Amino acid sequence: MPWEPSIILLAPEDFIVEGLAELLSRAGFNETGREYKRRGKSRLIIVTGEREDPFHGKETLAVALLRGKPRRDWLEKALSGHGRVVLIALDGLDYGLEGITVLGPEWLAEAFNRYSIEPPRTLLEKFIPERERPEQLKEFVLDGPLVEPVSSQKLVDEAKRVVSYKFSVRPEELKIEGLKLKFRPVYVVSWSRENESGKAFYDGKKLVLNVDGELKGLAMKVLLEDVATVLATEVEVGEETDPAKPVVEEAVRKGWLDLRVLHSRKAYVPEGAVILFSIGPRTVRVSFDFTVGRVSAEGEPLSEEGLVKLAKERVRRELGEEPLALEIVRRGRFTLMRGKTRRYLFEIELNSYSGSVRRFQPALTEEAMLEVVLSKYSDGHVIGVERRPSAVFVDLLAGGRVLVLKLDQKTGEIVDTRDLGSPEEFLRKTAGEILEVVKDLELKSCQVMDHEVVRAEFEGNGLRAYLAYDGETGEILERALEIGSSVAVELAVRKYRSYSVLFTEEVENGFTLTLEGDRDVVKVFVSRSGEIQELDRFLKKEVVEEIALSKIREVEPSPSIEGLKLSDHWEVEFTGVKAFGRLTVHRTSGEVLDFDYQYIESVITKAFTEFVKKSYGDTIEVEWIAHNLEEGYAGIKGVGRRGIYFGKYNTLTGELIEHDFVPGSGITSKFKLAQVEGKYAVK
Structure with missing residues (x-):
């Protein structure tokens, strides 16, 4: 009958614990210990196990059985320090436990059924009409009752449990080969004398002539009960004797010469049992000593040769290949072997006594x-x-x-x-047009972390790149680019398409490039990651000259550029036949920000000579010109036939702003000449 949650709740704790130990064993764990804890009405039993994983090392698992509902803090403390824990809460829990898997009797019943762990037969008596009798056992009818009952079935079940625990074999693997019951005869003798009767109890060594109390009740039981029937393959009875003789001898010693034996009844006291089980090719012996309540099991493990043979047979059957190598890694109740075939690595664990395969784990090489x-x-x-x-x-x-x-x-x-996507496509997303100018791009290395995060390194002509991205979400986690000078030049030329590179300079974090266009010069910084920053831009010298000359020709027909210097803006100095001066031209737009000029002295001389001739009809010879550059005017003195002429010109516009005439002779003329000349001289 299969397990049900109701049967789980009725089952003895020691049986359930043995079942949990069996589940650990089926999962490849060797039991390492048991702990029993109690808190009020709550009871906790913890079974721990370990196993060696060929690829991940030692693994620990604890399975705990809980009856009752203790406080959370006590339960958490009791389960701490056991690593991975699975808790079977038979009565449920009203709270959760962090990091601990909590299951109930439903799960345990399903697990026991899945792994063919049968319920105790005593629990199923109400469901099973008749007990099955092991085929090897037969009935023995004794010639007296049993002082204490003995159940062959219970002995077999207990023996299986002991063997299962000691040798880690499943109870269903055990086949009973023999059951010998050992009995010691005891006797109850009824006697009488003149005015008295009684019953004596004799166990072969000790005699009680007249029983009373509990012993009297036992004597009555022996006298009243029917003969006993036992199941066994063999019955062994201790040495029998005539009980009347010791009774009479004891009566004589007491002076009871009139004692007369009426009758005697034999009974049997169970002293022990020996059960033989076969497990595979081996036999296990279980001995019970009822006098001291001791049970022991003895068995010889299979030889290494036998275990290796069984392992090879399993490998051939499972993999269809011949084992090429096989070694024993560990021996104990279980023997662990590792080996390989042409295409497989395998690990196999066998019970050292039964030879049954506990675990077989093959893996392709x-x-x-x-x-x-x-x-x-x-x-x-x-x-x-x-x-x-x-x-x-x-x-x-x-x-x-x-x-x-x-x-x-x-x-x-x-x-x-x-x-997880293409590393190169992710690089193109983040590197942009850089890859358009890089030739011979090659993926130098690629790694995957936790089968999710891709790390890739690229190299190309003038580029080294590193990239990390999440292949599940597409998120770029890390990015690093390092370009060379050739790529920096290509990127700059792509951005400034009508420009050509004059020169390139490598600096700490990138490259500085100077580019020349039709009208201007641009200086840019290209970082190692390919980012372009414009540092400076200014008009070319010849363009500035063209702009300046165009402006100067408005006042000077034949200008000549004498100086051209770039500071905050272009500074231009010029001279000509009529004027001289300076211009400030915007460094990038070419706008004339400032234009200062003055007419030169030869122009003033000619203009003043023509003025005198036209206004006075006289011809002069210029004696001096006094030029005040800061104030922007010039004084001029000319001597003619009729007298002396003075004039003042605005040198910025060429306009005659003032003039005077002093006649040529007389004291008055000399006095006036002195006054006027001071007026036109440079101050």
């Missing part, structure tokens, strides 16, 4: 696994392999994309494929 992968992805390049207990994960670069393949360890079948 890495070479065989990759052979399967590359047969499907012929252009693929394996960049990572990770073995996990459930599967093998292969990180593969195929067709420029990163794939994560999940493979069945035993068959190599690809059970799942995830596409």
Whole structure:
């Protein structure tokens, strides 16, 4: 009958604990200890186990059984320090436990049924009409009752439990070969004398002539009960004797010469039992000593040769390949072996006594696994392999994309494929037009972290790049670009298409480039990551000269550029036949910001000579010109036939702003000459 939650709740705790230990064993764990804790009406039993994983090392698991509902703080403290814990709460819990899996009797009943762990037969008596009798046992009818009852079935069940615990075999693996029951005879003798009667009890060594109390009740039971029937393959009875003789001898010693034996009744006291079980090719002996309440089990493990033979047979049957190597890693109640065939690595664990396979874990070798992968992805390049207990994960670069393949360890079948994208496409998203100018771009290295984050390094002609991105979300996590001077030049020329590079200078964090266009010169900074920043821009010298000459010709027909200097803006100095001066031209737009000029002395001389001739009809010879550059005017003195002429010119406009005439002779003329000349001289 299968387990049900109601049967779980009725089952003895020690049986459930043995079942939990069996579940640990089925999962490959060796039991390392048990702990019993109590808090009020709550009881907690913790079974711990360890196993060696060939790929991940030692693994620990604790399975705990809880009856009652203790306080959370006590339960958390009791379960702490056990690593991974699974708690079976038979009465449920009103709260959660962080980091602990909590299950109920429903889950446990399903697990026991799944792994064929049968309920105790005593629990099923109400459901089973008749007990099954082991075929090997037969009935023995004794010639007296039993002083204490003995159940062959209970002995067999207890023996199986002991063997199962000591040798880690499943009870269903045990086949009973023999059951010998040992009995010691005891006697009750009824006697009488003149005015008295009684009953004596004799166990072969000690005699009680006249029983009373509990012993009297036992004597009555022996006299009243029917003969006993037991199930066994053999019954052994201790030495029998005539009980009347010791009774009479004791009566004589007491002076009871008239004592007369009426009759005697034999009974049997169970002293022990020996049960033989076969487990595989071996026999296990379980001995019960009822006098001291002791039970022991003895058995010899299989030889190494026998275990190796069984292991090889299992490998051939499961994998269809011949074991090429096999070694024993550990011996104890279980023997662990590791080996390989042509295509597989395997680990097999057998019970050292029964030879039954506790765990068989095959896995394709890495070479065989990759052979399967590359047969499907012929252009693929394996960049990572990770073995996990459930599967093998292969990180593969195929067709420029990163794939994560999940493979069945035993068959190599690809059970799942995830596409983490193309590293080059992600680089193009972040690098932009840089890749358009880079030639011979090559993926130098590629790694996948946790089968999710892709890290890639690229190299090309003038570029080194590093990129990390999340293949699931597409988020770029890290990015680093380092370009060379050739790429920096190409990027600058792409941005300033009508310009040519004059020279390039490498600086700490990038490159400084000077570019020349038709009208101006641009200075830019190109960072190592390809970002362009314009540092300066100014008009070319010849363009500035053209702008300046165009402006100067408004006042000077034949200008000559004497100086051209770039400061905040272009500063231009010029001279000509009529004027001289300076201009300030905006460094980038070419706008004339300032224009200062003055007419030169030869122009003033000619203009004043023509003025005198026209106004006075006289011809003069210029004696001096006094030029005040700061004030922007010039005084001039000319001597003619009729007298002396003075004039003042605005040198910026060429306008005659003042003039005087002093006649040529007389004292008065000399006095006036002195006054006027001072007026036109430079102050």
